[in-house]
Amino acid sequence: MLDVRRLVLLRDLAHLGTIAAVADAHAYTPSAVSQQLAALQREAGVPLLERTGRRVGLTPAGVALVRHAETVLAALESADAALVAARTGLSGTVRIGAFPSAVRTLLPAALVALGREHPALDLMVTELDPTAVPAALRERRLDVALLHDYDVAPVPPDPALDAEPLLTETVYLAVTADTPFDPADPVRATRDADWVMGSPGTLCHTMAVRACQLAGFTPTVRHHADDFTAVLALVAAGQGVALVPQLGAENPPPRVRLVPLPLRRLTRIAYRRGAGRHPAVAACAAALHAATAAHLDGREAPASG
Structure with a gap:
């Protein structure tokens, strides 16, 4: 019988790429991870790992076992959800991740x-970029999280996660009120402007660069900012133009004009595969859907003038 804890290490090696990264994720030493993976290989009876230079990768058998490991781990999540559902009332810690x-x-x-409906739940929130969500869920540092991508920069689904749609947002071009723009192609009209973008490696940065490339130019990035309030303040100060999704574009400074674009940000509620029926996860998802609907009903879209 294969050891589930060792399967988790193999799965994480497939995602993280190095034994050192797996060791950091689990607070093990690299030597301990190597020993556990060697034991798993003996249990399997076939080579699961192969060394290329200084790196250790997975053999075809190792890749196949990781696919089965995802199914096994999802089944265990489902079993845990069924056991929790048999109890009376919701309690315990729920770790929620979301972007700013x-x-x-x-x-x-x-x-x-x-808090009102399930007072025995201990809710803990972590703010993080969606690029960090899959690893945080796999490593059980989060239980539920919001992640997003953009239609111009889609992110492949993670086989370890399930997700359900929550929100589709318009993306706006933020410029100063006196900036001329071409309604037919607003992004291309900014090809000579300075840009304010998220930090490299964030999805917002990737989206903005991709949108400019689709418009036929490479942007000149003058400032990096990951909080959209700061982004809009920089735009208002004449420091550049930016792309801002609907949630980040609420209450813009007076001098900022928001031009709606045919770009969309797609937000989903994510959790470990098989955990969707866990009562606490389901309660969080329901609360997020209700809060999103109420928020959208209670505000107007940003003005484009």
Whole structure:
């Protein structure tokens, strides 16, 4: 019988790429991880790992076993959900991850509702970029999280996760009120402007660069900022133009004009595969859906003038 804990290490090696990274994720030493993977290889009876230079990768058998490991881990999540559902009342810690604009706009109402309806739940929120969500869920540092991507920069689904749609947002071009723009192709009209973008490696940065490339140019990035309030303040100060999704574009400074674009940000509620029926996960998802609907009903779209 294969050891599930060793399967988790193999799965994480497939995602993280190095034994050192797996060791950091689990607070093990690299030597301990190597020993556990060697034991798993003996249990399997076939080579699962192969060394290329200084790196250790997976053999075809190792890749196949990782696919089965995802199914096994999802089944265990489902079993845990079924056991929790048999108890009376919800209790325990639920760790929720979300990106900054959702923490500011959607999450507070969801937390209030959860606290009112399930007072025995201990809710813990972590703000993080969606690029960090899959690893945090796999490593059980989060239980539920909001992640997003953009239609111009889609992210492949993670086989370890399940996700359900939450929100589709318009993306706006933010410029100063006196900036001329071409309604037919607003992004291309900014090809000679300075840009304010998220930090390299974030999805917002990737989206903005991709949108400019689709418009036929490479942007000149003058400032990096990951909080959309700061981004809009820089735009208002004449420091550049930016792309801002709907949640981040609420209450813009007076001098900022928001031009709606045919670009969309797609937000989903994510959790470990098989955990969707866990009562606490389901309660969080329901609260997030309700909070999002209430938020959208209670505000107007940003003005484009």
